[in-house]
Amino acid sequence: MLKAENQSYWLDRETGRLRIPVHGTEGIQIRLPLSEWHRSFLDDLSRELGSLTLVPGKVLLVVRKEAPTPYNPLSAIAVDTNEDSLDGVAIEGKASRLLTLPLGGVRSVQATHFRRRRRLATKKANDRRIRRNLLDREGRRERNRVKQRLHLVSKGLVQRARALKGAIVLEDLTLHGAGSRSRRMNRRLSSWPRREIHRQIEYKAGLAGVPVIKVNPAWTSKTCPACGARRRDRVGKEFVCLMCDWEMDRQINAGLNILKSALASNEALARAVRFQPGALRDDVVIPLYDLFREGEGAREEPSGVELGETWRDTV
Ligand SMILES: [Zn+2]
Numbered sequence: 001m002l003k004a005e006n007q008s009y010w011l012d013r014e015t016g017r018l019r020i021p022v023h024g025t026e027g028i029q030i031r032l033p034l035s036e037w038h039r040s041f042l043d044d045l046s047r048e049l050g051s052l053t054l055v056p057g058k059v060l061l062v063v064r065k066e067a068p069t070p071y072n073p074l075s076a077i078a079v080d081t082n083e084d085s086l087d088g089v090a091i092e093g094k095a096s097r098l099l100t101l102p103l104g105g106v107r108s109v110q111a112t113h114f115r116r117r118r119r120l121a122t123k124k125a126n127d128r129r130i131r132r133n134l135l136d137r138e139g140r141r142e143r144n145r146v147k148q149r150l151h152l153v154s155k156g157l158v159q160r161a162r163a164l165k166g167a168i169v170l171e172d173l174t175l176h177g178a179g180s181r182s183r184r185m186n187r188r189l190s191s192w193p194r195r196e197i198h199r200q201i202e203y204k205a206g207l208a209g210v211p212v213i214k215v216n217p218a219w220t221s222k223t224c225p226a227c228g229a230r231r232r233d234r235v236g237k238e239f240v241c242l243m244c245d246w247e248m249d250r251q252i253n254a255g256l257n258i259l260k261s262a263l264a265s266n267e268a269l270a271r272a273v274r275f276q277p278g279a280l281r282d283d284v285v286i287p288l289y290d291l292f293r294e295g296e297g298a299r300e301e302p303s304g305v306e307l308g309e310t311w312r313d314t315v
Pocket of ligand 1 (some may be wrong): 224242
């Protein structure tokens with residue numbers, strides 16, 4: 001409906017009074033209802049106001065903040081991004097631990113909404129307009145419910161990495177594997193929650209000064225981190241190396257390879273940590289929530305996250 005750059009509107013950051021001049025002395029005035037969460041952004045004067053967009057039912061306001069320079073990492077958390085969890089390893093100095101970060105049942109949320117949408121589509125098959133509206137609403141609800149779960153995870157991960165002065169290592173989802181894209185890669189690229197959790201981790205890490213290292217995901221699920229041998233056939237739930245006696249949960253195994261790639265490409269990190277996969281052979285995988293609790297910032301925001309983040313993402 002309308003888009004205004006920051007010189008062409010006026011917003012009182014305290015009261016939420018918004019004025020957009022339209023023609024001469026005429027203009028529109030809107031009082032934006034500000035929640036605590038909105039205020040936390042507007043009160044922080046280091047955040048500049050960017051463009052403003054009006055669409056039916058929404059006012060979208062961009063806030064900008066310069067990201068601090070990332071610190072030099074002394075440790076790392078490397079994870080493989082899966083449908084229902086992030087899996088990999090946390091490494092600090094010479095000590096490393098296998099870990100998994102459940103995404104809070106994102107998959108079952110998606111499945112529930114998928115069934116609900118299908119039911120709606122059959123039930124309201126006669127009225128296209130109503131069906132469209134109901135389906136859109138279902139879609140929005142699903143995305144919000146998924147986002148909210150992902151926010152808890154991305155926030156916890158970034159806080160934990162920061163407490164460890166660690167880098168976060170992820171696969172670069174925009175790179176394809178060697179040669180043509182594998183089926184696995186295609187699936188990953190088409191998965192919205194995967195892209196979304198990466199997006200969240202990256203912007204939160206950026207604001208917190210936590211370095212994020214992204215590595216090429218080619219072969220991460222098919223390589224033995226202990227001896228480097230690759231499997232060219234399908235890998236089951238467990239990765240079993242044919243050359244040495246290495247065995248590891250496939251997803252965790254991919255996380256270990258992601259860390260290895262990062263160490264190979266990032267000198268600062270390679271100097272700071274020592275990674276010996278062999279030492280992890282018999283380790284138990286711990287849920288990262290336990291790690292969060294050990295670190296500072298185990299505090300969770302019970303509510304407001306969904307609304308707030310929606311506001312920030314779109315606004
Ligand atoms: Zn091996």
